[in-house]
Amino acid sequence: MTRPEIVDELIAFAGIPSVSTDPAYASHVTEAADWLAERLKRAGLDAVIVHQTPGHPIVTAQWLRAESAPTVLVYGHYDVQPPDPVESWKSPPFEPQLRDGRIYGRGVSDDKGPLLIAIKAAEACLHGSGRLPVNLKFVIEGEEECGSPNLEAFIKMHAGELGADLVLSADGAMWRPDEPSITVANRGLAALEFTVTGAAKDLHSGRHGGGIANPLHAIAALVASLHDADNRIAVEGFYDAVKPADDAARRMIGALPFDEERYLRSIGAREGVGEKGYCLLERQWLRPTLDVNGLWGGYQGPGGKTVIARSASAKITCRLVPDQEPQTIVRLISRHLQRNCPAGVALDIRADGHGSKAYEVPGDHPGLAIAERALQEIYGKPALRVRMGATIPIGLIFREALGAETIFFSFSTADEDYHAPNEFFRLSRLDEGVRAWLRYWELLGAERA
Amino acid sequence: MTRPEIVDELIAFAGIPSVSTDPAYASHVTEAADWLAERLKRAGLDAVIVHQTPGHPIVTAQWLRAESAPTVLVYGHYDVQPPDPVESWKSPPFEPQLRDGRIYGRGVSDDKGPLLIAIKAAEACLHGSGRLPVNLKFVIEGEEECGSPNLEAFIKMHAGELGADLVLSADGAMWRPDEPSITVANRGLAALEFTVTGAAKDLHSGRHGGGIANPLHAIAALVASLHDADNRIAVEGFYDAVKPADDAARRMIGALPFDEERYLRSIGAREGVGEKGYCLLERQWLRPTLDVNGLWGGYQGPGGKTVIARSASAKITCRLVPDQEPQTIVRLISRHLQRNCPAGVALDIRADGHGSKAYEVPGDHPGLAIAERALQEIYGKPALRVRMGATIPIGLIFREALGAETIFFSFSTADEDYHAPNEFFRLSRLDEGVRAWLRYWELLGAERA
Numbered sequence: 084m085t086r087p088e089i090v091d092e093l094i095a096f097a098g099i100p101s102v103s104t105d106p107a108y109a110s111h112v113t114e115a116a117d118w119l120a121e122r123l124k125r126a127g128l129d130a131v132i133v134h135q136t137p138g139h140p141i142v143t144a145q146w147l148r149a150e151s152a153p154t155v156l157v158y159g160h161y162d163v164q165p166p167d168p169v170e171s172w173k174s175p176p177f178e179p180q181l182r183d184g185r186i187y188g189r190g191v192s193d194d195k196g197p198l199l200i201a202i203k204a205a206e207a208c209l210h211g212s213g214r215l216p217v218n219l220k221f222v223i224e225g226e227e228e229c230g231s232p233n234l235e236a237f238i239k240m241h242a243g244e245l246g247a248d249l250v251l252s253a254d255g256a257m258w259r260p261d262e263p264s265i266t267v268a269n270r271g272l273a274a275l276e277f278t279v280t281g282a283a284k285d286l287h288s289g290r291h292g293g294g295i296a297n298p299l300h301a302i303a304a305l306v307a308s309l310h311d312a313d314n315r316i317a318v319e320g321f322y323d324a325v326k327p328a329d330d331a332a333r334r335m336i337g338a339l340p341f342d343e344e345r346y347l348r349s350i351g352a353r354e355g356v357g358e359k360g361y362c363l364l365e366r367q368w369l370r371p372t373l374d375v376n377g378l379w380g381g382y383q384g385p386g387g388k389t390v391i392a393r394s395a396s397a398k399i400t401c402r403l404v405p406d407q408e409p410q411t412i413v414r415l416i417s418r419h420l421q422r423n424c425p426a427g428v429a430l431d432i433r434a435d436g437h438g439s440k441a442y443e444v445p446g447d448h449p450g451l452a453i454a455e456r457a458l459q460e461i462y463g464k465p466a467l468r469v470r471m472g473a474t475i476p477i478g479l480i481f482r483e484a485l486g487a488e489t490i491f492f493s494f495s496t497a498d499e500d501y502h503a504p505n506e507f508f509r510l511s512r513l514d515e516g517v518r519a520w521l522r523y524w525e526l527l528g529a530e531r532a
Numbered sequence: 533m534t535r536p537e538i539v540d541e542l543i544a545f546a547g548i549p550s551v552s553t554d555p556a557y558a559s560h561v562t563e564a565a566d567w568l569a570e571r572l573k574r575a576g577l578d579a580v581i582v583h584q585t586p587g588h589p590i591v592t593a594q595w596l597r598a599e600s601a602p603t604v605l606v607y608g609h610y611d612v613q614p615p616d617p618v619e620s621w622k623s624p625p626f627e628p629q630l631r632d633g634r635i636y637g638r639g640v641s642d643d644k645g646p647l648l649i650a651i652k653a654a655e656a657c658l659h660g661s662g663r664l665p666v667n668l669k670f671v672i673e674g675e676e677e678c679g680s681p682n683l684e685a686f687i688k689m690h691a692g693e694l695g696a697d698l699v700l701s702a703d704g705a706m707w708r709p710d711e712p713s714i715t716v717a718n719r720g721l722a723a724l725e726f727t728v729t730g731a732a733k734d735l736h737s738g739r740h741g742g743g744i745a746n747p748l749h750a751i752a753a754l755v756a757s758l759h760d761a762d763n764r765i766a767v768e769g770f771y772d773a774v775k776p777a778d779d780a781a782r783r784m785i786g787a788l789p790f791d792e793e794r795y796l797r798s799i800g801a802r803e804g805v806g807e808k809g810y811c812l813l814e815r816q817w818l819r820p821t822l823d824v825n826g827l828w829g830g831y832q833g834p835g836g837k838t839v840i841a842r843s844a845s846a847k848i849t850c851r852l853v854p855d856q857e858p859q860t861i862v863r864l865i866s867r868h869l870q871r872n873c874p875a876g877v878a879l880d881i882r883a884d885g886h887g888s889k890a891y892e893v894p895g896d897h898p899g900l901a902i903a904e905r906a907l908q909e910i911y912g913k914p915a916l917r918v919r920m921g922a923t924i925p926i927g928l929i930f931r932e933a934l935g936a937e938t939i940f941f942s943f944s945t946a947d948e949d950y951h952a953p954n955e956f957f958r959l960s961r962l963d964e965g966v967r968a969w970l971r972y973w974e975l976l977g978a979e980r981a
Contacts, residue, residue, distance in 0.1 A: 254542075284949065289719065375783060376830050380828070398831060503736065505733075
């Protein structure tokens, strides 16, 4: 069998290191935007535009010739996570490789593969019949991995052109490889980082040890103070806006075919650990978290170096549940850090002000039923409604700017190691995804007709 | 004034990046040993040998033609600390630079400058009068910065050839730039490092956050558990062998002209912090410490990366006081870490088994009085007897293997940023040092005669 064209296109697309969080990759982010615009044009879409923003470009396109049919706005992103730690990759992160029915490379699953599916579906239709069963608009950003700082302003500014009956997101992920699912909720995000500084320079720990504060001890004490013995977040006020876990949601989770042991084995974890009083999926889907994503100070090389480091730093993100405000959370954590900062070190807290609230699709939204029908047809079994612990800020952004709800219709899978080394995407999802997107548009177009 | 030859020699010597703790520098360590052997030969010493060891070479030399005069064994080391963080250096660490009466470069103060002083003193004497007032032996190692793992065995094996009436150490440091001093005691060292590991790989902190243990939280909890609220070390049994602080030593410390505010300003620290119940110098000189020298895990780059890191690590060293055994201390800390390790992570502790006990020169040793006289003559004021928080394992090694006590007669100064960026050595010490070493040998030779 010859390799489908879409595989080569994904190899080309994922070969562009469009890491949006690290300025060193900026030119490649632009390169990916241009590649994408070219690809959209070739698919037969109209009005392909690469819009400059204060950050990375946003790419839009449209096809609006399905009179009286509904309009779908397709969302995706072309930026990717950093590849660190690069040494843990089996093949280079930006030289995508096919192995065992999978493609390995940074961004193949999040979100370049799923995004390409939507474009190839449009192309198949337009090149085949010359038309689409719905009106289609695309809005594709390059800053999803750094919290979409410019997307909201862009969408508000272009609300007229981007208006749609619903948003179909190519971003998101199926819960499992072996069961179709639709994600109906995701958590919000708040982020900050901080540094504690002791002396003006690294000091010899023999000469000076015992005399002055060790910033590594101070940051450990601060990080340790963020959770209590029950793994609850010990930041005063953190849970104030959190409603008690919804009974219906807990029942839905209880009814899912979830094998905790198997899940833990799949990620190589020894045991589930988290907030007391909640099962593992409840902790991941219904409860907020505070996780340190990076912690560092002093000497990390081989052998020893007897220093008292000048400073130590930590990066924190929180996953939020409905009604928690990111800015409030950052403020509460900052206050906690200030109150608990040990003697002898100065505390510097940095937060760039971006963040996202949690999002939930109304359970009776007709777009959900269409997604379930399309997936049932492709996979021959009912799709599960699941939730997601991660953050996709667009749900709230589109609801507020366009009055449209977002259906997450991605064909990546939660186990595909995005945000980790050896990210991969299942090649079988490419074909399944293209068929499902086509079917979705057909069903939606037929419903209105 | 033309530049003294010793300055050019120090520039050449310190230009060799003989970092002993990092295998990447191994060939340069050998290069430094060879440079040194050549230098000793040119000074007129006999029997210069570069001895291979399981680690880095040890260089010996001798001049034994002062019949019936005492024999002095000179100790020093030609290896240096790693240069990290390299970006904090004003000039490259291995391209020594003269600025404001100082020479800047890794190792110039610890210990290449002070070691060169001893060699140049011997050379001055031998090239001048063709003889020395004492018999001289040199033993110069290349593993001081990694805890001298092979020195003890070497000295025991060569105890016959190395036997001496006393050891003069070129390693050590004056307490202050403006007052001559002799260090009469130093603390011991125990070291270990450990890693906590959660899942088999880095995980997306949105997807998985709340479900499983975060190794960064675990390591912070472990590090925070090592001290109590009074900054005492909270490891059970840690203080068992520690005798109550010696009254005489406390009085000696109380009588020293020490301006705590000035000291703190000099290192850019806000305030003194440490074990409750002791003044700053007592904490640095008489009390044991436990300091984390490195702590790391997760993402440290620019921007954000929402991961739960697979693992986190820390490096620890302790400074010990008399009667604390390094192996016992490592065992107690290991037990503490095991007992306090949070759920959901595996703990791996590594200790290479080396360590040093604390050392103190007997107060009535005649070699101390000679050092005081030599310094008084060079500097025109009495030398202070001080202690040192850092570790020089050789005192105990020489006492046990050769029955000789060690007088620390170094001309580096405690503020010269060894073990930190921008290490420097005061050029004026070169001349003062050569004169003081010559005077020491003269006084010692005259005493016996």
